[in-house]
Amino acid sequence: MVLTHPSRQPGKADPRPKHIPSFHWNSLWVIMAASTLGLSLIAVVAITLVVYRHADAAINHSIEQNNAQITENVSASINSYIKEMVSISDNVTSLLGRYSAKELNSKLVVFLREDVETIAVFDSGGKPVVTTDKRTLRSDIEITRQSWFSGASTNGRRYLISQPHVQRLYRGEYPWVITLTRGVSWEEGGQTRSGIMIVDMNFTRIKDLCSRDLENDGYLYITNQQGDVVYHPKQQMIYAGILPEEITLASALKEGSSVVRTKDVQRAVCVKSLSNAAWRVIGVSSMNGLAAYGSGPGPYIVLSIVLLAVAILAGSLLLSREMLRPLHNLMALMGRMTGGEGTELAPVGGVYEVGQLGDSFNRMVARIRQLMVQVRTEQEQLHRSELKALNAQMDPHFLYNTLDSVIWLAESGDQKGVIQMVLALSKYFRLSLSGARDFITVEDELQQVEKYLMIQKMRFGDAFTYQIVCEPEVRKARTPKIMLQPIAENAIVHGVGTMEEGGVIVITARRSGEELELAVRDNGCGIKPEVLEHILESDAGARSGIGLKNVHQRIKLACGGEYGLKVESELDEGTTVRLRLPLRFEQAKKEGEQ
Amino acid sequence: MKRAGMLILAAAVFLGIIGGTWHLWSAGSGAKKGYTFDLIIKGTSMEFWKRVNEGAQAAASTYHVSVTMYGPAVEKDYAQQAGLVEDSIARKPDAIILAAADYRLLAKPVQDAIDAGIPVIMVDSDVDNSRTVAYVGTDNEKLGTMLARQLCQRTDAFGEVGVVSFVKESYPAVQREKGFRDAIRSDKRFAVLDTVYAYSDVAKGELLTKELIDQHPNLTAIAALNAWSSEGAARALSKLGNSRIRLFAIDCMPEEAMYMEEGVLSLALLQNPYQMGYYGIETACRYLKGETVGNRYTDIYPVEVGTMFDDLYQQLIFPFDS
Numbered sequence: 001m002v003l004t005h006p007s008r009q010p011g012k013a014d015p016r017p018k019h020i021p022s023f024h025w026n027s028l029w030v031i032m033a034a035s036t037l038g039l040s041l042i043a044v045v046a047i048t049l050v051v052y053r054h055a056d057a058a059i060n061h062s063i064e065q066n067n068a069q070i071t072e073n074v075s076a077s078i079n080s081y082i083k084e085m086v087s088i089s090d091n092v093t094s095l096l097g098r099y100s101a102k103e104l105n106s107k108l109v110v111f112l113r114e115d116v117e118t119i120a121v122f123d124s125g126g127k128p129v130v131t132t133d134k135r136t137l138r139s140d141i142e143i144t145r146q147s148w149f150s151g152a153s154t155n156g157r158r159y160l161i162s163q164p165h166v167q168r169l170y171r172g173e174y175p176w177v178i179t180l181t182r183g184v185s186w187e188e189g190g191q192t193r194s195g196i197m198i199v200d201m202n203f204t205r206i207k208d209l210c211s212r213d214l215e216n217d218g219y220l221y222i223t224n225q226q227g228d229v230v231y232h233p234k235q236q237m238i239y240a241g242i243l244p245e246e247i248t249l250a251s252a253l254k255e256g257s258s259v260v261r262t263k264d265v266q267r268a269v270c271v272k273s274l275s276n277a278a279w280r281v282i283g284v285s286s287m288n289g290l291a292a293y294g295s296g297p298g299p300y301i302v303l304s305i306v307l308l309a310v311a312i313l314a315g316s317l318l319l320s321r322e323m324l325r326p327l328h329n330l331m332a333l334m335g336r337m338t339g340g341e342g343t344e345l346a347p348v349g350g351v352y353e354v355g356q357l358g359d360s361f362n363r364m365v366a367r368i369r370q371l372m373v374q375v376r377t378e379q380e381q382l383h384r385s386e387l388k389a390l391n392a393q394m395d396p397h398f399l400y401n402t403l404d405s406v407i408w409l410a411e412s413g414d415q416k417g418v419i420q421m422v423l424a425l426s427k428y429f430r431l432s433l434s435g436a437r438d439f440i441t442v443e444d445e446l447q448q449v450e451k452y453l454m455i456q457k458m459r460f461g462d463a464f465t466y467q468i469v470c471e472p473e474v475r476k477a478r479t480p481k482i483m484l485q486p487i488a489e490n491a492i493v494h495g496v497g498t499m500e501e502g503g504v505i506v507i508t509a510r511r512s513g514e515e516l517e518l519a520v521r522d523n524g525c526g527i528k529p530e531v532l533e534h535i536l537e538s539d540a541g542a543r544s545g546i547g548l549k550n551v552h553q554r555i556k557l558a559c560g561g562e563y564g565l566k567v568e569s570e571l572d573e574g575t576t577v578r579l580r581l582p583l584r585f586e587q588a589k590k591e592g593e594q
Numbered sequence: 595m596k597r598a599g600m601l602i603l604a605a606a607v608f609l610g611i612i613g614g615t616w617h618l619w620s621a622g623s624g625a626k627k628g629y630t631f632d633l634i635i636k637g638t639s640m641e642f643w644k645r646v647n648e649g650a651q652a653a654a655s656t657y658h659v660s661v662t663m664y665g666p667a668v669e670k671d672y673a674q675q676a677g678l679v680e681d682s683i684a685r686k687p688d689a690i691i692l693a694a695a696d697y698r699l700l701a702k703p704v705q706d707a708i709d710a711g712i713p714v715i716m717v718d719s720d721v722d723n724s725r726t727v728a729y730v731g732t733d734n735e736k737l738g739t740m741l742a743r744q745l746c747q748r749t750d751a752f753g754e755v756g757v758v759s760f761v762k763e764s765y766p767a768v769q770r771e772k773g774f775r776d777a778i779r780s781d782k783r784f785a786v787l788d789t790v791y792a793y794s795d796v797a798k799g800e801l802l803t804k805e806l807i808d809q810h811p812n813l814t815a816i817a818a819l820n821a822w823s824s825e826g827a828a829r830a831l832s833k834l835g836n837s838r839i840r841l842f843a844i845d846c847m848p849e850e851a852m853y854m855e856e857g858v859l860s861l862a863l864l865q866n867p868y869q870m871g872y873y874g875i876e877t878a879c880r881y882l883k884g885e886t887v888g889n890r891y892t893d894i895y896p897v898e899v900g901t902m903f904d905d906l907y908q909q910l911i912f913p914f915d916s
Contacts, residue, residue: 140855166908172852174912207914217655235914236645236868237652239906240893 028327029320036316037309044308048301060287064268067218068257071270071283074220077209082276085116085180085199086159092119092130092197096186101130108132117177117200118169121184122149124195135170152181152196161277163230164203176203207231210281218285225278259287326354334361383557384438398452398489405459421458424451432482438558440481442474442509442516449484449507456492464496464503464522471510478584479516480558486547487520487577495524495575515563516581523574532569548577555581629659629688631878633871634678636695636719637669637794641847641913642821642867643693646717649871650691657879661691669794669822672696672761679703682712689713689878693731693870694721697765713881717874718867720765727881730874732865733891734766737844738773738819744861744896745815745842746781753814756806757789758799758823767791770819770844784815792823799826804834813839821845824862828853846897851911854899864895864910 024030088111095107101121108119112132121130126143143149148162159182167177177200185194210220210231222230232238253260257270270283402425409417431440431448440448446468453466466488484507496503506521527535536552552565559582569575633650635643647663654661664682666674672695680703682690690707692714694700701722707714708725718731745755757774759767771789778784787810792799799822807813807830816831816839818824824843828850831841837857843850846862853859869892881887897907 166903166912168855168903172849174848174851176912176914203914234652235909236648237872239909240649240866240869240872242652242869242872 029317029324032320032324033313033316036320037313040312040316041305041309044305044312048305052301060266060268063285063287064257064259064270067268067283067285068270070212070218071220071272071281074209074212074283075272075274075281078206078222078279078281079274079276081201081205081209082161082180082274085201086276088116088119089159089180089182089197089199092121092199093182093184096121096130096184096197100188104130105132115202115205117167117175117202119197119199120169121186121197122195123193129193129195135173137169138171141168148179148181148198149196153183158182161279163224163228164206167200169200175200177201178203178206203231218283220281220283222279222281225273225280230279253282326351327357330354330358330361333358337365398485401459402455405455409458417458421455424454427451428455432485438480439478442470442477442479442518445479445481445484445518446470446507446509448482449488452485453488453492453505456489460492460497463499463501464492464505466505466507469506469508469510474509474511474516474583476585477509477516479518479581480554483551483555483579483581484518484520486551487579490547490577491520491522491524491575494527495522498525511583512580514583516583518579518581519576520579521574521576526571526573526575527567527569528571532567535567536565551579555579629657629879629882631659631661631689631691631875632682632685632687633661633663633691633874634675634682635663635665635693635717636672636675637667638663638665639667640669642845642865643669645867645913646693646871646874649868649873650875651871652868653872653875653879657875659688659875659879661875665693666695669695672764672794673699676700676703679707683707683710686710687712688882689715689727691715691717691874691878692721693718694765695719696761696763697768698722698763713878715874715878715881717870718766722765728877728887729889730877731870731890731892732766732894734769735773736891737863737865737894738770738775739777740773740894740896741770741817741819741842741844741863742774742777744863745817745840746778746784748842748860749784749815749840751814751838752783753785753812754810755784755786756803756810756813756816757786758802758806758816758818758827759789759791760794760820760823762791762793767819774817774819787813792826794820794822796822796826796829799823800830800833801826803827803830807831807834807836807839815840815842818843821847821850824859825850828858832856832858846902846911848912851902854897854902857899861896861898864897864907866893866895866910869893 091111092104092108095104099107108130109132111119116132119130119132120128120137122143123129126149128137128143131137148160148165151162152160159180162179162181164176164178166174167179168174180199180201182197183194184197185192187193206222210222211233212220219233221232224230229235229238253269253271255271255273257268260267260269266287268283268285268287272281272283273279274281402421406418406421406425409421428448428451431444431451450466450468453468457464457466488505488507491505496505502523504523506519508517508519508521510517510519535548537549548565548567555563555565563580563582566578566580567575568578631650631654633647635646637643638647643663643665647661650661650663653659664678666672666678675695676699679690679692679700683703683706690712692700692704694704694716697720704714704721704723704726708723714721714723714726716726716729716731720726720729720731755778757771759771761767775786778786787806790802790806792802799818803816803826806816816827818827818841821844824841824845825847827841827843831839832853840860841853841858843859843862844865846854846859846864850859850862854862873890873892877887877890895907895910897911901907902911
């Protein structure tokens, strides 16, 4: 498993709500699963190691006991075997006194057995006195110079057991034997003669006893008290100079069982001295514990740990996913809410912490909603006051001019004109003010602009004519108030007002698709293209067109950014200003009345 | 980042656990490679080869490998060996440890084994193939040289020297004879006769020796180049009661020990077949482990009547089991 530095993946930025979140290295799920897995594995391995060590020690203990047991048994067997030989020699000794050598030869046959190679008595000169078999002893060897003869004690009570050696008493026969020697004395012809008796034991018997298989590469060997090897199953190896280590292993050890540790193995070594021979039987077993069984427990342990790890991984993934389910649900709900769906979280039950989190989130969302409403209201109020300010900006401008005209009419004594103008003015203002409403009907709007045009026409001494056309369909449609008047004013001031006569202003109201289109057309001098290009831009700076910009902004504020003015003009031909407005009736009326 | 640290820690713990379990695993089974080797020798019923097998089995238990011995029952059936090698190739052992009965005859089967990807380690007798892994055994030329030197030292009489060899084309026979002839050439007292070949057959050795003695009245010494040749030669000399001609032998079996005690056999050079078997397997194991291995020469011991019952030599001459 390779863990990379947890990085945010592209999917993370995706705001879409997801019920089951995609996989992330740093997700709580993974962390929980990994830590559960880690902890459980540590526990499993720790327990395994403890149990393993314990079992290992127990097995080693039993190996040690077994080793000691077998060594004990084998040395007992060898002991009793040697004891048999000693008793044979005892019997022969006792017979020696009673029978002559000739008689004895036939008597000794009863003592012969397969594992007894030779029973013989030699006199002190090495001359055979008694032999057990028909085979003739070789004459060409000097008995007295054989090590078993020269080393033998003439003391009748003591016997000696030789090292295993090749006996060569008969021609062409070279058996491996252990020779038991003891001093004997007998009466012959009234004389007491003394000599040496030998019992040659076939070494195969002892070798077979020692070849008993011990467990765990175990083996038995025999040394004399000086530590020289009497028998070793790997004697050949010793002579080949290959295996020096274990030979010296036991020489320093005391009687009994002990554990010897060499560089890579520990061994149970049991030393048992024989009571009937100056030998030590040594049993050696490798203490490799559980590993003694076949290829060792390693594969099983590793396999079970791996299986456990897989099980724990699956379990912890499922468990932690189950535990995290409320949280994931909450996440999904939150995601959906931030995406704009839903209004409130259903209370997330079950887990306390998650419930609390849900509650807090609910409270937070409620607060955000409240704030959003507040912000919207404030924004609307701001718009409205701005609108009012624009309205107010317009009014005095016109009032001064009209009052100037009234004064001028009064001075010139045109009483009728004064009345007409003041009436129009009064009508105009009534429509302009029309309560606090921002929206009025197209009908009223047209009436208002008519009053205005009427006043202006009188002021300009009938230098232009005007015409107002309204489709009946749109008569009751809603429009922000005082839209047409500034445009009409523009048409007069910059358009027909400069002409001596013949100026015409046409105002139309009609439906254009789903929109309401109001248009003011004049046949005045038109607008220069470079001016026309920037005429609606709010920071055009110049005083000219300030009315157009006002109207344009007000429409946008009141009805939305997609509505507004459109100005078409051609020099010396005239100008058409179109107002694009939403076509609204009842609803707009309500809104306007609010 | 804290969380990243935690994850890295978790990964480290996890890897530690895997490592630990792996350690357990290898502690349990890592040492055991379980190689299977075929040991193909010249005569399964013969003492010398039994000893080679004992050494091989001892090495097998030391290195935890399994070794099976194959071969003709007796050495004189050496012609069967090529077929045995081909059989072994079919078994696909990890290595073949071979004592070639014939230097040239076995060259092709050995090449077949090598072509099949089976390394071949030669013991006791080499083969005419330079692509074997190594040779483990007696330095046969040196053995011949030593035999010649002992002969020269221990023979006072001037005269002719007979050589009783075994299989004419076998490499040890060739090498021993070469070593022997090269060493004795400098000593002008002796004239070496044409070699006779007993083909590891005691009776034939006896017959050939008898012929030698009959045809060459000036014969003062005989060099017998292997156990069966020397046994045959010793029998012939013993039967003739000829104590004038001295016999020098390579290898010594119990029967020859008797002749040595009786003075028929003056000296024997002992080889150590146990070492051959042991080191043969050891070399195969080390080669498979990727170590560099080379030829390995086993010990040679000159033995005469006074030393033949020494601890080491009596073990070599009279094995426990016989």
